[in-house]
Amino acid sequence: MSTIxxxxxxxxxxxxVLALKALAIVMILAVILFPFLIVVSTSVSxxxxxxxxxxxxxxxxxxxxxxxxxxxxxxxxxxxxxxxLFVTVVGTxxxxxxxxxxxxxxxxxxxxxxxxxxxxxxxxLFTPGLIPxxxxxxxxxxxxxxxxxxxxxxxxVFNMVVVRGFMMGIxxxxxxxxxxxxxxxxxxxxxIVLPLSRAVIAVVALFYAVGYWNAFFNALLxxxxxxxxxxxxxxxxYVLQGSSLVGGASDxxxxxxxxxxxxxxxxxxxxxxxxAYPLVQRHLTKGVLTGAVKx
Amino acid sequence: xxxxxxGLSRRTFLTAAGVGLAVLGLGSTLxxxxxxxxxxxxxxSGALVPLPTYVPITKGPTPDLAGSATVQPVYLSAPKxxxxxxxxxxxxxxxxTVSGFVISYxxxxxxxxxxxxxxxxxxxxxxxxxxxxxxxxxxxFATVMAGGSVPDLVxxxxxxxxxxxxxxxxxxxxxxxxxxxxxxxxxxxxxxxLPTPSWEGCRINGRIYGVPVNRPPFGNxxxxxxxxxxxxTGAEPAPKTxxxxxxLCKAVxxxxxxxxxxxxxxxxxxxxxxxxxxxxxxxxxxxWELQGSKLVHKWESDRWLETLSYIKELKxxxxxxxxxxxxxxxxxxxxxxxxxxxxxxxxxxxxxDPSAPEGVVYDAILPFAADGGxxxxxxxxxxxxxxxxxxxxxxxxxxxxxxLNHLAAPYGSTEGxxxxxxxxxxxxxxxxDGRVVLTEAGSAQIGPTSLNRLAAAPQILASAVPMEERLRxxxxxxxxxxxxxxxxxxTGLYSETAGKTSSSTNxxxxxxxxxxxxxxxxxxxxxxxxxxxxxxxxxVRAEYQEQLEKLS
Numbered sequence: 001m002s003t004i005x006x007x008x009x010x011x012x013x014x015x016x017v018l019a020l021k022a023l024a025i026v027m028i029l030a031v032i033l034f035p036f037l038i039v040v041s042t043s044v045s046x047x048x049x050x051x052x053x054x055x056x057x058x059x060x061x062x063x064x065x066x067x068x069x070x071x072x073x074x075x076x077x078x079x080x081x082x083x084x085l086f087v088t089v090v091g092t093x094x095x096x097x098x099x100x101x102x103x104x105x106x107x108x109x110x111x112x113x114x115x116x117x118x119x120x121x122x123x124x125l126f127t128p129g130l131i132p133x134x135x136x137x138x139x140x141x142x143x144x145x146x147x148x149x150x151x152x153x154x155x156x157v158f159n160m161v162v163v164r165g166f167m168m169g170i171x172x173x174x175x176x177x178x179x180x181x182x183x184x185x186x187x188x189x190x191x192i193v194l195p196l197s198r199a200v201i202a203v204v205a206l207f208y209a210v211g212y213w214n215a216f217f218n219a220l221l222x223x224x225x226x227x228x229x230x231x232x233x234x235x236x237x238y239v240l241q242g243s244s245l246v247g248g249a250s251d252x253x254x255x256x257x258x259x260x261x262x263x264x265x266x267x268x269x270x271x272x273x274x275x276a277y278p279l280v281q282r283h284l285t286k287g288v289l290t291g292a293v294k295x
Numbered sequence: 296x297x298x299x300x301x302g303l304s305r306r307t308f309l310t311a312a313g314v315g316l317a318v319l320g321l322g323s324t325l326x327x328x329x330x331x332x333x334x335x336x337x338x339x340s341g342a343l344v345p346l347p348t349y350v351p352i353t354k355g356p357t358p359d360l361a362g363s364a365t366v367q368p369v370y371l372s373a374p375k376x377x378x379x380x381x382x383x384x385x386x387x388x389x390x391x392t393v394s395g396f397v398i399s400y401x402x403x404x405x406x407x408x409x410x411x412x413x414x415x416x417x418x419x420x421x422x423x424x425x426x427x428x429x430x431x432x433x434x435x436f437a438t439v440m441a442g443g444s445v446p447d448l449v450x451x452x453x454x455x456x457x458x459x460x461x462x463x464x465x466x467x468x469x470x471x472x473x474x475x476x477x478x479x480x481x482x483x484x485x486x487x488x489l490p491t492p493s494w495e496g497c498r499i500n501g502r503i504y505g506v507p508v509n510r511p512p513f514g515n516x517x518x519x520x521x522x523x524x525x526x527x528t529g530a531e532p533a534p535k536t537x538x539x540x541x542x543l544c545k546a547v548x549x550x551x552x553x554x555x556x557x558x559x560x561x562x563x564x565x566x567x568x569x570x571x572x573x574x575x576x577x578x579x580x581x582x583w584e585l586q587g588s589k590l591v592h593k594w595e596s597d598r599w600l601e602t603l604s605y606i607k608e609l610k611x612x613x614x615x616x617x618x619x620x621x622x623x624x625x626x627x628x629x630x631x632x633x634x635x636x637x638x639x640x641x642x643x644x645x646x647x648d649p650s651a652p653e654g655v656v657y658d659a660i661l662p663f664a665a666d667g668g669x670x671x672x673x674x675x676x677x678x679x680x681x682x683x684x685x686x687x688x689x690x691x692x693x694x695x696x697x698x699l700n701h702l703a704a705p706y707g708s709t710e711g712x713x714x715x716x717x718x719x720x721x722x723x724x725x726x727x728d729g730r731v732v733l734t735e736a737g738s739a740q741i742g743p744t745s746l747n748r749l750a751a752a753p754q755i756l757a758s759a760v761p762m763e764e765r766l767r768x769x770x771x772x773x774x775x776x777x778x779x780x781x782x783x784x785x786t787g788l789y790s791e792t793a794g795k796t797s798s799s800t801n802x803x804x805x806x807x808x809x810x811x812x813x814x815x816x817x818x819x820x821x822x823x824x825x826x827x828x829x830x831x832x833x834x835v836r837a838e839y840q841e842q843l844e845k846l847s
Contacts, residue, residue, distance in 0.1 A: 051633045051652055055626055074405040074739040130434065131441045138442055217431070221438055224425045226403030237402040237428050257650065258625045 043067055043263035050257040066256040067264035071238055077231070077268070083146060084231040088212040091150040095208045098155045100201065103163035104189055107170075124157045130221070137222050148222035149215060149230065156211075159204045166200040167193060210273065235265045343501045343846050344472040346494045347480035350487040354380045355707025360766075362755070364490045365512050365780065366773040369766050370757040373716075373731040374707045382485055382708035386419025387698040390691075394446035395424040396439060397748035398432050398680070404743035409736065410717045411744050417713060418701055426745050433457070440467070445685050447695060450748050451505060453496055453676040458794040464504045468683040469692050472503045483700040489753055492677035498787045501846055505681030506699050509753045511643050511773065512780055514581070514673035515571040517557075518645045519638045520631060521768075522656040523547075531658070532638075537576060537605065537665035544614035547637050557609065558616040558636040560627045565804035566620045568610070568811055569640040571673055574602045575781075576665050581673040582783040583839070590784065590836050590843070594803070594824055601665075603820065607811045620812065631657070646769040649760045658768045661775055674780040682749050702750035711752050717741050732759060788846075790838040796831040803827045 013021075038056050044067070045053075045060040071077055102121070106114050127133070133152065142148035170193060178188045194201070216232035223229055239262050349364065356378040362368030403426065404411070415422055425446065427435045436457055439445070445467050457463065473479070480487045486506060493507035521531040527547050534540040544556035559568040577598045583590050593599055609615060616622070616636050630636040632651055638660065639645075646657045662670025684695050704710035716723040722737030733741065756766045806823040809815040 047650070048652060051629060054633060054635060055629045071402075073735060076403055076405050076739075079406060131438055134438045134442050138444070143444075220428065220431045220435060226426060227406035229403060233428070234402060236430075237399070240400055240429050257629075259629070 039263045039266050042259050043267055045257075045260055047257045047260075050259050055259050064256075067260040068268075070256050070261065071235070071264055071268065076226075077234055079227060080229055080231040080234040083228055084213060087146060087149045087215075087230060088209055091154065091212040092205055092208045094150060095154050095156065095159075096201065096205055099160045099163055099204060099208075100189075100194070100197075102155070103160050103167055104193060106160070107164045107167040109172075121157050121160065124155065134221055143222055144224050144228070146223070146228055149212070149218050153211075153215075153218070156208070159207055163197065163200055163204055166197055170196055206277075209276070213273065232269060235269050238262075238265050344498065344503060345477040346491055346498060347475045347487060347489070347503070348478050349489075349491045350481060350484065352382065352484065352488045352705050354382075355705065358755070360756075360770045362770075363777070365492065365777045367511055367754060367756045367770065369770045370706065370755055371763055371766065372729050373725075373757070374712060375729065378707060379709045379712055380707065382704045382710055383701050386417065387694070387701045389418070389420035389694040389698050392421040392423050393448065393695065393698060395422065395448040395450075395749055396436070396446045397424055397426055397450045397745045398429050398452060399426045399743060399745045399748070400429050401743040401745075404740050408740050408744060410722055410740035413718055414714070414744070414746060417710070418698060420698065422746075424745060426743070447685050447687075448699075448749055449683050449685070450508075450680045451683055452680045453678050459791065461499050461789045464499055464683060467686060468504055469686050470502050470504060471506070471684065471692070471696070474692060474696055475503050475506075483696055485700045485703040485705060485752070486696070486750075488705055489703065490677065492674070493753075495786050496676040496678050497681045500787070500789065500842065505683045506696070506703070506750055507678035507681045508748065508751050510675070510677060510679045511754065512674050512677040513643050513773065513776060514675040515640050515642060516662075516672065516772075516776075517569060517572040517638050517660040518631065518641045519658055519660050520634060520656065521658045522654075523634050523637055532660055534660065535663050536667040540576075540663075541609070541612075544609060545612070548612075548614050550613055553635055555616040555636050556614040557638045558622065558627045558630055559619040559640070560624050561619075561621050564801045566808045566811075567640065568606045568615070568619065568808075569638075570602070570606075572640050572660070572662070573606055574599065575662055575671040575673060577602045577605070578664065578671065580783075581671070581781045583785050585784050588840075590839055592828075592832055592836070595828060595832070600817075600820070603807055603810060604817075605665075607813070610811055611813070620808070643769065643773070646772070647756065647758060647762060647765050649758060649762070656768075657765055659772045659776075661772065662779055670779050671781045672776045672779045674782045676786070680748065699750040702746055703752055705752040706755050706757070708752075714746060714751075715741070730759065730761075784843070785839050788839050788842045790835045792831060792838055793835045796835065799827050799831045 038058060041057045041060050042050065044063050044065065045057040046062050046064050046066075049057050049061050106118060106121075108114075128136075137143060137148050137152055140151075142151065174192060175188055178192055183191070214232055216230055216236060219228075219230040219233045226234075351364075356370065356374040358368035359371045360369035411422065423446075425435075425439070432452065433455060440457075440463065449468070451457070451460065451464075475483070475486065489507060489509050490512075492512045493509040494503070497503055497505040497507050519532050524530075524532045524543070524547055528543070532543055534543050548554065548556045557569060559566055561567075574593065579593045579596060579598045579602055580591075581593075583592055584596075585591075610619075616630065618626075622630070624641070627636065627639050628641075628645070628648065628650075631639050632655055643659070646659060648657065651657065662672050664670055682699060684692055687695075701710060702714065704714060706715075716731055716733065717737050717740070719725070721734065722741060723731050723733050725731055756769055758766060803823045806815060806819055810817065810820045
C-alpha cells in the first residue's frame with residue numbers, strides 16, 4: 001500500500017504547532033490593541049490617575065466621563081458632527097459623480113478630445129499653493145461657506161485615473177452590444193458600467209469620504225464662523241486647550257487632564273471611520289488592485 | 296481584451312506631464328507670498344516717539360499684596376459688588392461692525408453665545424471676530440493678510456511675529472503714535488494703566504503700532520516643587536551658587552525611584568535643557584548685549600560655552616530626566632505634578648497652574664550667579680500680543696481706541712468684572728465665601744469669545760480655584776526677581792535676515808543638543824558657532840546695529 005505524501009502545508013498541524021500559532025497571533029493582537037487600550041483607559045481616567053501614571057493610564061483605578069462631558073457640552077461638537085456629516089456625504093456624492101463621469105468619458109477611445117483633457121486634468125495634480133487657493137475661494141464668494149470645503153477639492157485626478165484604469169478594462173464588445181440594443185451613453189453607464197465598477201467606486205468613495213471627514217485645514221482657512229467648523233477642527237482645539245494654560249489661574253474652572261482630553265478626542269474622531277470601514281472592506285481588497293494590473 | 300490608449304501609455308503620459316508641469320510650475324508665483332521690499336526693516340522716521348505715559352489706576356479693591364510696574368498685585372478674593380468702580384464714561388459706541396482677528400486656546404463658543412450678545416450691548420457695537428486656533432494662527436494670518444481682507448483689529452503675537460511685520464504694519468495698519476505717545480494716552484485712561492514695559496514691544500522702529508495685552512515682564516524661570524524638595528533635603532530650594540545647585544540636584548535625584556532633579560523638553564527640532572535659567576546663571580546675556588557700541592549675540596560668548604558644559608555635566612550625572620529630548624511641555628508638567636521631576640523651566644504662570652492636583656506646591660528658584668553673585672532674569676516682551684488697528688481715518692481710529700480702552704478696563708471695575716465674569720446668574724454665581732464661579736455657560740462662552748485677546752487689563756494674580764499659597768509665592772518671587780530683570784538691547788527692533796535664519800539656527804541648536812547628549816564633541820559646537828556667525832549672524836548684527844544708530 002503506497003503512502004500518500006502530502007505537502008507540509010496540507011497536512012494536519014500538530015497541536016503544539018497550533019498552540020504556537022495561536023500564541024503568536026494573540027501576541028500580535030495584544031501589541032496592536034495595547035495602544036488602543038491606553039487610549040480608552042486614559043480617556044476615562046481621573047486627573048489623579050493620569051498624574052500618578054505620568055500621563056497615560058493602562059488600566060484606570062477610577063472611572064470618569066469628565067473628558068467626554070467637557071468635549072460634548074455646549075453642543076459645539078454635536079453641531080460640528082452635523083457639519084462634517086453634511087460635507088462628507090454631499091462631498092463624496094459630488095466627487096463620485098464628477099470622477100465617474102470624467103473617468104468614463106476619458107476611458108473611451110472614441111472621445112477624441114481625450115489627450116487634451118487629460119493634459120488639462122493632469123495640471124490638477126499640482127496644488128497652486130495656499131494663498132492662490134484662498135484668493136480663488138474668496139473670489140468665488142465661498143468664504144465662510146461650507147461649500148468651500150466641498151467644491152474646490154471635489155475632483156481628484158488621482159482617483160479619476162484609478163477609476164479610468166478600471167473602466168478601460170471593461171470589454172468594448174459589451175458596450176457595442178448595448179449600443180446595438182439602442183442604449184444611450186447614460187444608460188450604458190448606469191446599467192452596465194456602474195454595476196461592474198462597484199469595487200473601484202467603493203474604494204474611491206472611501207478615499208473621498210475619509211478625506212472629507214479628516215479635512216480641517218480648509219475649514220480653518222475658509223470658515224470664520226465657528227458654528228460652521230468641522231469636527232476635526234473643533235476636536236483639535238480641545239487638544240490645544242489641554243496643552244496650554246495661557247489664561248492663567250484667574251480663568252474659568254479646572255479642566256480634565258490634557259491627556260484625557262486628547263484621548264477622548266481620538267476616540268470621537270475615529271469611531272465613525274471604524275464603523276464605516278467594515279462595510280466597504282470586502283470591496284476594498286478587490287478595488288485596491290484595480291488599475292494596478294492591466295489585462 | 297483591453298482597449299489600448301491612442302499610442303500614449305498611462306505611465307508615459309503621467310511622467311511627461313509631471314516633468315512638463317514641474318517646469319511650468321516653477322514659474323508660477325505666489326503673489327501673496329512676496330516678501331517686503333525693505334532690507335533693514337527700518338520703517339519709521341528714525342526718531343523714537345515717547346512711550347505712553349504710565350498712569351496707574353488706584354481706584355477699586357485694595358490688593359491683598361501690592362503690585363508695581365513689574366510685580367503683579369495679588370487679590371485673594373473676587374471684588375465685592377460694592378467695591379466695583381466705573382472706569383469708562385459710557386459705551387464705546389463704535390459705528391458699524393468691528394471685525395477682529397484673534398488667537399484662541401479654547402474650543403469654539405457655542406453658536407448661541409449670550410455672553411457675546413451681552414458684550415456687544417455693553418460695548419455699544421457689533422463684533423465679528425475671527426477666532427483662530429493657536430497652532431494654525433501663522434498660516435491663517437498670512438492667508439488673511441495676503442487675501443486683502445484685513446480686519447479692523449488684528450492681534451500680533453509677541454512670540455510669533457510674522458515675517459516682514461514692520462513693513463506690514465506700515466502698509467496696512469495705523470500709526471498710533473499721534474494718539475497714544477506720551478501724555479496723549481491719557482485720553483484713554485485704561486490704556487494709560489498698562490505698564491510701560493508692555494508698550495516697548497509695540498514701538499516698532501520708533502513708532503507705536505499697537506495696544507499691548509500685558510503680561511509680567513519675566514521670561515522663563517526654573518519652576519520647582521519646594522514641598523517635595525523640603526521633604527527630601529529638609530529645606531526649600533534656595534541655591535546661591537552653581538555648586539550648591541549641583542548639590543541640590545544630586546540630593547533629590549533617585550533614578551531607582553524614578554525621580555529626577557530637572558527636566559527639559561522637546562521643541563520640535565531641538566531640545567530646551569533650561570537654557571535661559573542655566574545661561575543666566577553664567578551671565579549669558581538676554582539674546583544680545585552691547586559691548587561698547589557693538590552688539591554681541593549670546594552664543595558668541597565664552598559664557599555660553601560654559602553653560603553648555605555645565606548642562607552636559609548635569610546630564611551626564613543623571614540629574615536630567617532621561618526622556619528630556621522627547622517629552623512635550625505638557626508631559627513635563629505632568630511629571631512635575633506627580634513628583635517625577637522636581638524642577639522644570641517654564642513661564643511665571645506655571646506657579647499658579649490651576650490644573651495642578653490639590654496639595655501640590657509650585658515655586659520658582661531665585662536666580663543666582665554661578666560664582667555666588669546677583670542673578671539675572673531675562674526680561675520678556677511684557678506682553679502676550681499687541682492689537683493693531685487697520686488704517687482708517689482719524690475718527691475711526693479713535694472709535695477703535697475707545698473700544699480697546701473699554702476692553703482694557705481694570706480689575707475691580709464694573710466693566711472689567713463684566714468682561715471677566717459675564718452676567719450674574721447666567722454666566723457666573725457668587726458662592727457663600729465670596730468666590731465667583733463661572734457657570735457652565737460662562738465657561739463655554741467667556742474664554743472662547745476671546746475678547747481679552749484684543750485688549751485686557753494688566754494681568755493680576757488671582758484665582759477662581761483656591762490657591763493662596765501659590766499666589767503669595769509667585770508675588771514674593773516677583774518682588775525679589777524684579778531688580779534682576781535684564782532687558783534685551785534689540786527690543787522693538789527688526790531684522791529681515793533674522794526671520795530667514797531658522798535653518799542655520801536650527802542646525803546649530805541641533806549640534807549643541809548633540810553635544811549635551813554626548814554624540815559630538817566640543818569642537819563641533821565651536822566650529823558650528825563660527826560658521827553660523829559667518830553665514831547669518833554677522834548680517835543680522837549689521838541690521839540691528841544700523842537701526843540702533845538711526846534711533847539713538
